[in-house]
Amino acid sequence: MASVRVAFDRDGVTATRVHGFADKAAGRKVTADDPVRIASISKLVTTIGVMRLVEAGKLDLDADVSTLLGWRLRNPAFPDAPITLRLLLSHRSSLTDGAGYWQVTLGGKLRDVAEDPRAWDTAHAPGTYFRYANLNFPLVAQIMERVTGERFDKLMDRLVLEPLGIDACFNWDSCDAAIAARAVVLYDADGKPVKDDNQGRKPDCAVVPPEDGKCDLSRWRAGENGALFSPQGGLRISANSLTRIGRLLLGNGSIDGKRLLAPASVQSMITPQWQYSAGNGKTFEEDTGDVDQGFFCRYGLAVQTLATPIQGCRDDPFGDGVARIGHSGSAYGLQAGLWLDINGGKGVIWFVTGMPDDRLGGKSAFSAVEEELAR
Numbered sequence: 001m002a003s004v005r006v007a008f009d010r011d012g013v014t015a016t017r018v019h020g021f022a023d024k025a026a027g028r029k030v031t032a033d034d035p036v037r038i039a040s041i042s043k044l045v046t047t048i049g050v051m052r053l054v055e056a057g058k059l060d061l062d063a064d065v066s067t068l069l070g071w072r073l074r075n076p077a078f079p080d081a082p083i084t085l086r087l088l089l090s091h092r093s094s095l096t097d098g099a100g101y102w103q104v105t106l107g108g109k110l111r112d113v114a115e116d117p118r119a120w121d122t123a124h125a126p127g128t129y130f131r132y133a134n135l136n137f138p139l140v141a142q143i144m145e146r147v148t149g150e151r152f153d154k155l156m157d158r159l160v161l162e163p164l165g166i167d168a169c170f171n172w173d174s175c176d177a178a179i180a181a182r183a184v185v186l187y188d189a190d191g192k193p194v195k196d197d198n199q200g201r202k203p204d205c206a207v208v209p210p211e212d213g214k215c216d217l218s219r220w221r222a223g224e225n226g227a228l229f230s231p232q233g234g235l236r237i238s239a240n241s242l243t244r245i246g247r248l249l250l251g252n253g254s255i256d257g258k259r260l261l262a263p264a265s266v267q268s269m270i271t272p273q274w275q276y277s278a279g280n281g282k283t284f285e286e287d288t289g290d291v292d293q294g295f296f297c298r299y300g301l302a303v304q305t306l307a308t309p310i311q312g313c314r315d316d317p318f319g320d321g322v323a324r325i326g327h328s329g330s331a332y333g334l335q336a337g338l339w340l341d342i343n344g345g346k347g348v349i350w351f352v353t354g355m356p357d358d359r360l361g362g363k364s365a366f367s368a369v370e371e372e373l374a375r
Helices: 041-055 065-069 085-091 136-148 152-161 239-250 263-270 368-374
Strands: 001-010 013-023 193-195 235-237 325-332 334-339 346-352
Touching: 001 239, 001 368, 013 065, 041 136, 041 152, 041 239, 041 263, 041 325, 041 334, 065 136, 085 136, 085 152, 085 346, 136 152, 239 334, 239 346, 334 368, 346 368
Parallel strands: none
Antiparallel strands: 001 013, 001 346, 325 334, 334 346
């Protein structure tokens, strides 16, 4: 339905290719300035906010997060093993998506999900096994809210989006009407709209409403429901705006002469915390139903590293063996990627809508369509 590819370097955009429709019912063609729900690339952006709070002394990557949450977060099979922000950000916390994560309504509590036994991998202790789980990031957002007293979407505006000059938002509420009017509608493989079909306006409720249907955001309370603004996948951002995130990382925390992150923070993000070997983790995301082995083989703090030279790894859509860093996104018929060749000083962003849930047809664990966009 829509295909957007933007290449860039440390100084700015170098090439743009767009095709198809942002909204086929309205006949509106897609552009590189149209905001799209960029799925799990949101995790990388969320982590930039985390690292700013670490630098400010408000968070510690290696402290027990139970103190920050205000309640005890433990795998019931390993009650003495503390869980840290580093483990949450690198998907080594032993959490799973078996009990859900995004369905917690306005006024609900994420703690109820974390205390459901289905939320835990009871076969592996925290820190010993990689298992990609979206639930990690609502907990991260909840911690961010607790230490600042700020609503997650507004906090991300302050920490990341506004300093970078980016018009974007988590779950629409903090975007203005003009931005929302350009939303990319997400279609499934049959061409059916499944997300952000908002007819050129902001949705009536930007979050999961309570059973009474009353979408009153004044009911928000800091640190109760970190899933409310979808830190794991709900960022609406254009491809052109996303280049500024890429350029920040290419610049080792600096962009256009302004520093947002210390180089040490960037290095903490991009350095793999886990590398696949037989028996130490799952190489696919269970929540999407896409069980193509070898997709995840190296992972840092919400940063994936591609082209892992290990048997069983199929994580090189570019096919050139370059160890690019970044993150993928896949949800509601969208497939997306933000990938950076740090040594070469170049990056690329792509997204395509109307895709099946599985990444099909490629020589790698990525889809054939993404491999074409990589080339």
